Amino acid sequence: MARVSNEELQQLAAELGDRLRARGWMLATAESCTGGWVGQLLTALPGSSQWYERGFITYANAAKIEMLGVPTETLDQYGAVSEETASAMAAGALAHSHAQATLAISGIAGPGGGTPQKPVGLVCYGWALEDGTLMSSTCRLDGDREEIRSRAVAAALRGLIDLLE
Numbered sequence: 001m002a003r004v005s006n007e008e009l010q011q012l013a014a015e016l017g018d019r020l021r022a023r024g025w026m027l028a029t030a031e032s033c034t035g036g037w038v039g040q041l042l043t044a045l046p047g048s049s050q051w052y053e054r055g056f057i058t059y060a061n062a063a064k065i066e067m068l069g070v071p072t073e074t075l076d077q078y079g080a081v082s083e084e085t086a087s088a089m090a091a092g093a094l095a096h097s098h099a100q101a102t103l104a105i106s107g108i109a110g111p112g113g114g115t116p117q118k119p120v121g122l123v124c125y126g127w128a129l130e131d132g133t134l135m136s137s138t139c140r141l142d143g144d145r146e147e148i149r150s151r152a153v154a155a156a157l158r159g160l161i162d163l164l165e
Contacts, residue, residue, distance in 0.1 A: 003143070004150040012157040013041045019164040020051035020101065025130075027160075028099035029055040030068055030089040032080065033107040033123065037153050053099045058089065068092030081106050083124050083136035090126030091134060100130040103160045107141075109148045123152045127160050135163060 020027055029038045039055030042048050056067050061080055064070040070088040078084040089104035107123030114120035121141040128134050137159060141148045 003147045004154040009041055009150065009154060009157075010044075012154055012161065013045055016157050016161050016164075017042070017045055017048060017051050019161060023100070023164070025100040026051055026053035026098060028053050028093040028097035028102045030093040030102065030104035030126075031055065031057050032059055032064070032089075032105060033109045034105050034149050034153050034156075035059065037149060038103070038105070038156060041153065054097050056089075056093055056096070064089060064092075068096060079118065081108055081118050081122055081124055083126070083138055086124040086126035087128075087134055087136045088126070090128035090136075094128045094130065101160060101164070102126075102128045103156045104128075105152055105156050107148070107152055109145045109152075111145060121148050123148070123155070125152075125156050125159055127163050129163065133163070135159070 031038055036057045042052045058064040058067050061075050068089050069092040074084050074088050086104045086106050090102045093102035104126040108114050108120050110120035124138045126136045141151045
């Protein structure tokens with residue numbers, strides 16, 4: 001499967017921005033395997049400062065702990081690539097920002113780093129809202145590193161758009 005097109009990513013980002021702006025909400029992001037791609041995509045939109053507050057790039061476990069307050073026990077028990085960690089990242093982004101909505105992504109983009117239990121392409125997402133809503137999801141994406149990362153960005157944006165409907 002091919003990389004998600006820049007046009008599709010821009011459309012998703014704009015749709016998310018419209019939904020956040022309509023609510024008067026700010027967004028914070030917590031990214032691991034996507035390395036700030038979501039934040040870059042959102043801030044490329046004119047006027048995004050009205051609804052995008054901050055982004056955390058927490059590639060290392062220490063960054064997840066220090067910047068987002070992800071419990072060491074969660075990382076030890078479930079690993080960095082897990083719904084538990086993605087949920088903790090989303091909740092942590094909410095707690096460490098002034099945002100009303102957050103999204104988090106953690107995964108194995110490859111080409112190395114996968115295991116039989118957690119193969120390359122495994123990506124976990126977390127979404128949190130100020131009302132206490134906390135959702136998570138996991139999917140297995142095929143493709144090379146760039147394809148996995150672009151599809152992970154698209155899935156994270158779609159997930160929050162759906163949650164805000």
